[in-house]
Amino acid sequence: MTRLLVTVPQAADLLAISRSKLYELINSGAVVSVRIDGSRRVPVSALNDYIDRLTEQERAA
Template sequence: MDEPSAKRAAPAPITVRVPEAARLLGISRSRIYELITSGDIETVKLGRATLVPVSGLHALIDRLRREQWG
């Protein structure tokens, strides 16, 4: 039987804004912008909003782990 909709967990976001991406990674906003400029983190523009795909944050961490640990 389905749970009432009020008790269901909200789905995880697929994108976040830049400040939230910085918070999730534990780094500064300026460092996020450096990573965006260098192409290490992808973004999507939706109107004036700059969105960071959460999958891109996971990919960055995975790549950094591979580089550090072989």
């Protein structure tokens, strides 16, 4: 079964960025996250959406 949510460190690793950079993206609203009983999780779909937006911006430039 594929995971729907990943931890912040896992998400940062998947994006090949630092954990602090991912927190910046979360705080700015660029990447969506959820809290479950005090634990921050990032939907894998939010990572895909973020990558899609970056790709579209690159194509438009």
